[in-house]
Every structure is written in C-alpha cells, then in structure tokens.
Amino acid sequence: MKILFVHQNFPGQFRHLAPTLAQRGHHVIALTAEQNTQQTPLRSYRYPMPDPAPDPRQSRLGTTYTAMTDRAHRAARAAVQLRDNIGFSPDVVFGHSGWGETLFLREVWPDARHLVYAEFYYATKGLDVGFDPEFSRSDIGGQFSVVARQAHLALSMVQADAALSPTEWQADSFPPVFRDKITITHDGIDTDSLTPDRSAHYQVPGGPLLHAGDEVLTFVARNLEPYRGVHIFLRALPDVLAARPGAHVVIVGGDGASYGAAPRHGSWKDQFLRELGGRLDMSRVHFTGRVPYGDFVAIMRISRVHAYLTVPFVLSWSLLEAMSMGACVIASRTGPVEEVITDGGNGRLVDFFDIDHWSEMLIDALEAPHRYDQMRANARRAIVENYDLKRICLPRLVKFVEGG
Template identity: 70%
Template sequence: MNILFIHQNFPGQFRHLAPALQARGHKVAALTADRNQQKTPIPTYRYTMPFSEPDPRQARLGATFTTMTDRAHRVALAAAHMRDKLGFVPDVIFGHCGWGETLFLREVWPTARNLVYAEFFYATEGLDVGFDPEFSKLTLPLRMSVTVRKAHLALAMVQADAALSPTEWQADSFPPEFRTKITITHDGVDTDLLSPDPQAQYRLPNGRVLRVGDEVLTYVARNIEPYRGSHIFLRALPDVLDARPEAQVVIIGGDGASYSAAPKNGSYRDQFLGEVRDRLDLSRVHFLGRVPYRDFVTLLQIGRAHAYLTVPFVLSWSMIEAMSLGALVVGSRTGPVEELITDGVNGCLVDFFDVEGWSDTLITALAAPARFLPLRENARRTIIENYDLKRICLPRLIRFVEQP
C-alpha cells in the first residue's frame, strides 16, 4: 500500500510504526511542517506555515480554530501538489488530529482510508482545565475558550474512518459518539533497551559520580511547569532532604512551558524555587535542564525513587520508560497514572496536592530500598506484558494500519 503519515513534528508517535511498515514492503511517505528539522529514513515532504498568528481582536474565540484551519489549508495544498505533480495517491492516511492537519485531506484523496491519532479531547470538567485552581480558575471565558478548542478535533473525528489512542484514559476523554471509533494501543517502549543496569553511573556537572545503590531521587518533565506538578514536587523537597541527609535530587527539564500557560515573570523553576530556596540544600539539588536520551536512561537506572506528577492530561512517555527501567515510580493519584500504577503493587500513588504526603512517601522510598524491590520488579513486568514495543504494541499498530 501507499501509506502517508502526517505530523507537524514527524516522526512523533510514528517513530517506530512508519519504518516497520516500510520494512514490510509498503511505500511509506511523510508530510510535515517545513520548520521540523528531525531526521528520518522515511521520504518526507513539507508544507509551509505562515509565521503570523491570528489577530485575537479579529479571531476572538476562534483563534485556535483559525490556526488549525490555516495549517489544514497548507497541508491540503501540499497534498494536492503531491497528487498532481508527483502522482502520489495514498491508500491510507494516518495523521495526528491535534493540529488540524487532516481536516481537508478527503477533498484531495477521497478514496484513502483516513486514520487519526486521537491523543486528547478537551473538556471543561474533570480533566486538566480547572484541576489546579492555583494556575487555572474555571471562569466563563475560559470555559468558552476550552469548548471552542474542541472544534477542529471534533471535525477531524467526524471525518476519520478509525482512530487510535495510546491509553484507555486518553480514549475516554473523547465523547461517546467518537469513542466507538477508537482503538487502544500505546506507541510502545523497547523493554530490551530500557532495562535495569546495575553498573550504571553518571557524572554530575559538579564532578560527583552517581551510581546504582546511591540515594538518588529523580524527577523528569519536558519543562518545569505546573501541568507536571513541578510546584508540588519542589515544595515537598525541603522535608525530604532534611530527613535524608545523603539524598541527591536530579531534576531533568527545561525552563519553558509545554502545556501550562507561560509564567508571568521569569520561569516556573525560579518561581517555585523561590518559595523553598531558604529551606533547601541546593548543593544536593541538581537541575540538569534537557539532557541527551542516553543520560535520561542512565539517571533513571540509578535512581532509588522517581517522582512523576501530572494533572489529568496526556501521560508522559517518561513514566512508562521509567517503569520499564525498573524504577520505583511515586506517581500522582490522577487518572492517566492510575491506569498503569496500582498503589503498593507496582509503584506508589500520592494525591497530587498533598505536599506532606509526597514528602513522607519519598522519604520512605529513599530510606527502605529493599522494601520496594518487589514493586520495581512488578513495574517492569507491567510494561513488558502490556506496553512492549516489539512483541505487543508494534504488531497491533501494524494491524491497525493494514486492516481494510
């Protein structure tokens, strides 16, 4: 078959699937934004995006829809060029519906099977918006803004022949009328690659070498921000370090904002750190920023406990990767985390807002590593049995694309 993947940051969620389909003899191509500089073995075409954002005075609540339909328009023009000038006619189109890219493709290729990656559907109740009132107060203007953000997602789902979500919780964010279209299969993690290593070691910027067995607490997020509970974690740290004088804390993440609203001044890291700086031994707290993937893996192999917090939103790959590495994950008691972690079985759960509970649980985890060894083993077993890339997820993903 001719299979076209569409993703503004390709390969994104299709990193393993696209090459696997190519290896099976399909003619696979990708269409992505011209600003995307990631390298891939898949033949890739590009569409251009205007640099100007919609004028909010004109677009008002339609600003998001304007942005998404602008992108859809550019994608459709590029698709028409592929059809008319290059003779490319896909049998299957698989795109991420989150950025509007699939909206007009039926007008270009009406006979192609239209698949979408259904990652998340917004709501004004029960999900991320308004969950943490410190950063998101659920006013009427915000409710209206969230409601209109669903427009391009709903249109994409109406046009899709089938959809794919990585987790049950994320699929359930979609309305019942769309839920019947959705198949649940995670992107998968390579559990052979992401496995414990008792010899792992890492040299910190200050020269200190961390090794397996050291008292190391890890925290990872794309950016230090409220959506991933950075404020709760940092507020819990002073009591953790007071109780565990040998503990070292390693924090991976940038100073931008991936999902949260941009901070009013400076960075969230500086803002949250300012609250606890006077009570924190900063010589034992190591902010590494964004690190190479190999370093991320090594640090999780070393860690005695790994804190993962998220509001009810898309689950981070990093938590599943941490479990595959045999980490003891102390996670927030929120929907996306509870789907994978059962408290006291394959990890620990703490109420998202319970700062004292976070301190106490992390102190216990650091103090008694032998006690939690069965949980670490069960965490890895959970991923091997349910989220393994080669043996479980990739075969299911291939079937999803290849089925008529």
C-alpha cells in the same frame, strides 16, 4: 500499500510504526512542518508554516480554530502538490489530529482510508482544566474557550474512518459519539533495551558522579511546569533533604511551557525556587535541563526513587520507560496514572496536592529501598506484559494501519 503519515514534528508518535511498515514493503512517506528538525530515514515532504498566530482580538473564541485551519490549509496545499506533481495517491493517510493538519486531506484524496491519532479531547470539567486552581481557573469564560478549542478535534474525528488512542483514559476523554471509532494501542516501549542496570552511572554536569545504588531521587518532564506537578515536587523537597542528608536530587526538564500557560516572568522553576527562599540545599539539587536520550536512560537506571506527577492529561512516555527500567515510582493519584500504576503493587500513589504525604513517601522510599524491590520488579513486569513494543504494540499498530 502507499501510506502517508502527517505530523508537524514527524516522526512523533509514529517513530516505530512508520519504519516498520516500510520494512514490510509498503511505500511510506511523511508530510511535516518546514521547521521540523527530527531525523528520520523515511522520505519526508514539508509544508510551509502558517503566518504568525492569529490576533485573539480579531478571531476571539475562534483563535485556535483559525490557527489550526491555517495549518491545515498549508498541509493540504502541499498534499495537492504530492498528488499532482509526483502522482502520489495514498491508500492510507494517518495524521495526528491535535494540530489540524488532517482537516482538508480527505478533499485531496477522497478514496484513501483516513486515520487519526486521537491523543486528547479538551473538556470544561473533569480533566486538566480547573484541576489545579492555583494555575487553572474554570470560570464561564474559560469554559467557552475550551469548547471552542474542541472544534478542530471534533471535525477531525468526523472525517476519520478510524482513530487510535494510546491509553483507555485518553480514549475516554473523547465524547461517546466518537468512542466507537477509537482503537486503543500504545506507541510501545522498547523493553528489550530499557532494562535495569546495576552498573549504571551518570555524571551530573558540574556535579557528582552518581551510581546505581546511590541515594538518588529523580524527576523528569519535558518542561518543568505545573501541568507536570513540579511545584508540588519542589515544595516537598525541603523536608526530604532534611531527613535524608546524603540524598541527591536530579531534575530533568526545560524551562519553557509545553502545555499550560507560561509564567509572567522568567521560568516556573525560578518562580518556585524564589518561593522556597533558600530552603533547598542546592549542592544536592541538580537541574540538568533537557538531556540527550542516553542520559535520560542513565538517570533512570541510577534512580533509587522516581517521582512522577501530572494533572489529568496525556500520560508521559517517560513514566512507562522508567517503569521498564525497574524504577521505584511514587506518582500522583490522577486518572491517567491510575490506568498504569496500582498503589502498593507496581508503585505508590499520592494525592497530587498532599505535599506532606509526598515528603513522607519519598523519604521512606529513599530510606528503605529494599522494601520496594518487589514493586520495582512488578513495575517492569507491567510494562513488559502490557506495553512491549515488539511483541505487543507494534503488531497491533501494524494491524490497525493495514486494516486487518
């Protein structure tokens, strides 16, 4: 078959699937945004980015839809060139619905099978909006905005022949009218490579050389922001460091904002550090920024305890990867996490907002790691049995695309 993947940051969620389909003999190409710097062995074509974001004062509640249709228009124009200039006529078009790129592609290729990656559907209640009142209000005006933001997602689902979600919780974020279209299969975790390693070590930039077995507490997010609970984690740290004078904390993540709003001044990290007012021993708290993937793996392998928090939102790959490497995970008791972690079985769950309990659980796990050995083993087993890339997820993903 001829298969086109569409993703503004390709390969994105298709990192393993697209090359596998090519290896199976399919003609696979990608359509992505012009500024995408991700590397891929597959032939990729690029669409020009839309003009600057629409002025909210002009488009009002249609701001998001205007931005998404602008992008969709650019993607579709590029698709027309693929069709008319090089004669490409795909059997399957598979795109991520989150950025609107798929909206007009059925008009270009009406006979293709159109698939969408259905990652998340916004809601006014019960998910991320309004969950943390410190940073997210759920007043009537905000609810109108959330409903308006559903427009391109709903239209993408209407036009799709089928959709894919990585987890049950994410699939259930979509309205019941769309639910029957959705197949649930995760992108997959390479459990053959992401294994525990008791010989692992990590050199903290400008800091100590840490080894597996050392008293290391870790926290990882793409960006250090409230959506991933960095404020809760940092507020729990003073008591943890006071109780465990030999512990080191390694915090991975950028200073931007991936999902929620950016702070008015500086970064969320700096704002929360100012709030703590010098209560942290910064000689033992190491902010690495974003790190190469190999460094992330090393950090997870030396971690004695790994803290993971998220509001009710998309689950991070890093959590499943940490579990594959046998991490002792203390995580927030929120919907997407509860699908993966059973409290007391393959990790521990703590109420997102209970800072005192976070401190207590982190202290206990740092103090007595042997009590968590079985949880570490169970964590890895859960990923191997349910999210393994080669033996479970990839075969299902291939079947989904090939229409088997």
